[in-house]
Amino acid sequence: MQHPVVIIGTGPIGLAAAANAAERGMDFVVLEAGPHAGAAVGEWAHVRLFSSWSELVDSAARRLLDASGTWTAPDDAAYPTGGEWRDGYLQPLAELLAGTTGGQVRYDSRVVGVGRAGRDLLVDSGRESDPFAIHVETSRGRERLLASAVVDASGTWTRPNPLGADGYPALGETENANRITYGIPDFSDPAIAARYAGKHVAVAGKGASAQGVLVGLAKLAKTDAGAGAGTQVSWLLRRPSVGDAFGGGDNDQLEQRGKLGQDAKAAATSGIVTNLTQFRTASVTAQPDGRLSITSLDGQSVSDVDEIIVVTGFRPDFGFLSEVRLDLDPALEAPRVLADQIHPDHHSCGDVAPHGHRELTQPEQGLFLVGMKSYGRAPSFLAMTGYEQVRSVVAALDGDLVAADRVDLVLPETGVCNGAGAFDDPDDLADLGAASGGGCCGPAAVEPHLITLGASAGAASAAGSSCG
Numbered sequence: 001m002q003h004p005v006v007i008i009g010t011g012p013i014g015l016a017a018a019a020n021a022a023e024r025g026m027d028f029v030v031l032e033a034g035p036h037a038g039a040a041v042g043e044w045a046h047v048r049l050f051s052s053w054s055e056l057v058d059s060a061a062r063r064l065l066d067a068s069g070t071w072t073a074p075d076d077a078a079y080p081t082g083g084e085w086r087d088g089y090l091q092p093l094a095e096l097l098a099g100t101t102g103g104q105v106r107y108d109s110r111v112v113g114v115g116r117a118g119r120d121l122l123v124d125s126g127r128e129s130d131p132f133a134i135h136v137e138t139s140r141g142r143e144r145l146l147a148s149a150v151v152d153a154s155g156t157w158t159r160p161n162p163l164g165a166d167g168y169p170a171l172g173e174t175e176n177a178n179r180i181t182y183g184i185p186d187f188s189d190p191a192i193a194a195r196y197a198g199k200h201v202a203v204a205g206k207g208a209s210a211q212g213v214l215v216g217l218a219k220l221a222k223t224d225a226g227a228g229a230g231t232q233v234s235w236l237l238r239r240p241s242v243g244d245a246f247g248g249g250d251n252d253q254l255e256q257r258g259k260l261g262q263d264a265k266a267a268a269t270s271g272i273v274t275n276l277t278q279f280r281t282a283s284v285t286a287q288p289d290g291r292l293s294i295t296s297l298d299g300q301s302v303s304d305v306d307e308i309i310v311v312t313g314f315r316p317d318f319g320f321l322s323e324v325r326l327d328l329d330p331a332l333e334a335p336r337v338l339a340d341q342i343h344p345d346h347h348s349c350g351d352v353a354p355h356g357h358r359e360l361t362q363p364e365q366g367l368f369l370v371g372m373k374s375y376g377r378a379p380s381f382l383a384m385t386g387y388e389q390v391r392s393v394v395a396a397l398d399g400d401l402v403a404a405d406r407v408d409l410v411l412p413e414t415g416v417c418n419g420a421g422a423f424d425d426p427d428d429l430a431d432l433g434a435a436s437g438g439g440c441c442g443p444a445a446v447e448p449h450l451i452t453l454g455a456s457a458g459a460a461s462a463a464g465s466s467c468g
């Protein structure tokens with residue numbers, strides 16, 4: 001190849017793509033907007049993952065790291081925090097990859113445009129033969145790189161869904177951003193705990209992240225040496241009732257997910273939480289005392305709110321892909337062929353079939369959306385699925401279709417998201433239960449299988465969905 005493969009993002013999936021490219025001796029450049037590897041993961045450093053280390057280290061990356069002799073492999077059975085994932089794996093891997101022949105890892109390099117060199121979206125001729133042109137913003141100014149192929153592993157972290165029910169920020173949401181947090185706050189940080197302790201907090205969202213926030217606030221209300229007394233939560237739900245939001249409890253196939261549901265239920269009924277159902281947020285207004293009033297489209301309102309925590313998922317950014325040809329599912333914003341396999345109404349993380357280059361390929365030949373971004377708005381992405389994606393994609397880019405069409409991912413019998421909790425406190429593993437941060441609601445129990453692409457969808461769906 002005349003030009004390197006450009007990989008966007010040093011998250012786990014971008015770096016796994018680079019590790020596969022390095023193993024194959026391909027030239028690659030990884031472009032990362034942030035100042036270090038795993039910049040997005042670092043933003044949720046306090047959240048403990050629900051997958052164990054054995055499910056969080058890519059195979060090609062492990063081979064490279066093991067061979068380097070400088071890496072201390074973590075305990076496969078342990079559940080790291082985001083911070084531990086970054087420091088114990090992503091950063092050392094990025095350093096190693098930056099030192100490989102033909103490999104570059106650049107930070108402070110935000111991709112702002114991907115197109116075909118000399119051709120905008122409209123021009124047909126030469127699209128399949130000419131290189132990609134990558135426009136990059138750095139603190140030194142704008143740069144343009146040529147690439148033989150582009151692997152977009154830029155994730156979705158930078159685009160949380162807004163509070164507004166229309167999918168756009170509610171009226172006043174942007175203006176009152178200083179009292180609104182998107183994602184799970186680190187309640188173990190004293191400054192952050194002080195922000196919420198004793199306050200009236202509105203929590204929007206119904207998934208595991210929202211439940212983790214409820215549990216965190218309930219815990220704060222009890223344990224913050226008196227300062228937490230008076231903590232009040234208004235839980236904003238779009239659905240008509242809390243219904244089965246807490247899962248099946250003791251009957252849940254997944255013990256830890258059931259436990260989170262039960263803990264959240266306990267938090268929700270502890271007297272500090274008021275449910276506001278069918279609440280589709282229209283506006284956020286600052287009161288004269290600086291606190292907020294939130295109003296729904298049907299006229300419900302909640303006032304005297306000190307803080308709002310929005311945990312309603314993420315969406316991908318296609319802003320820098322406007323000059324390339326994409327085929328996306330109109331609802332999920334995921335590659336169309338993949339969308340049916342990952343739709344949250346029918347699938348959870350444990351029963352999405354392993355998949356690769358064929359599902360991820362786009363009309364713009366040589367461009368692949370991988371990792372969290374490949375799932376669009378679906379919340380069920382798992383790192384191990386992403387590792388399989390990029391193993392296949394990089395093999396295809398290397399012309400090795402035999403390896404690209406093979407499926408190497410073996411899903412563990414006990415499921416893939418069966419551990420851990422929300423906060424960087426090992427005690428919370430017992431206290432809080434399962435996943436609260438990643439948006440993956442937990443897998444079905446899956447029989448071990450090694451399947452081929454053609455057979456994958458059926459084999460995986462036979463395992464059943466656990467999302468409910």
Ligand SMILES: Cc1cc2nc3c(=O)[nH]c(=O)nc-3n(C[C@H](O)[C@H](O)[C@H](O)COP(=O)(O)OP(=O)(O)OC[C@H]3O[C@@H](n4cnc5c(N)ncnc54)[C@H](O)[C@@H]3O)c2cc1C
Pocket residue numbers: 008009010011012013014031032033034037038039040041044047048049050051109110111112153154155156157158320370371372373381382383384386417436437438439440
């Ligand atoms: C709180 C939380 C907990 C999770 N827990 C688990 C778990 O336990 N198990 C599991 O399997 N999965 C989990 N996930 C899901 C998923 O595995 C992670 O989100 C994972 O980090 C996704 O990897 P990624 O490489 O696709 O994207 P990211 O990790 O988001 O990495 C994307 C990278 O691209 C960079 N970037 C973005 N835009 C640009 C640009 N324009 N130019 C250059 N760089 C750019 C970002 O700075 C970032 O470093 C969790 C997710 C979250 C949010």
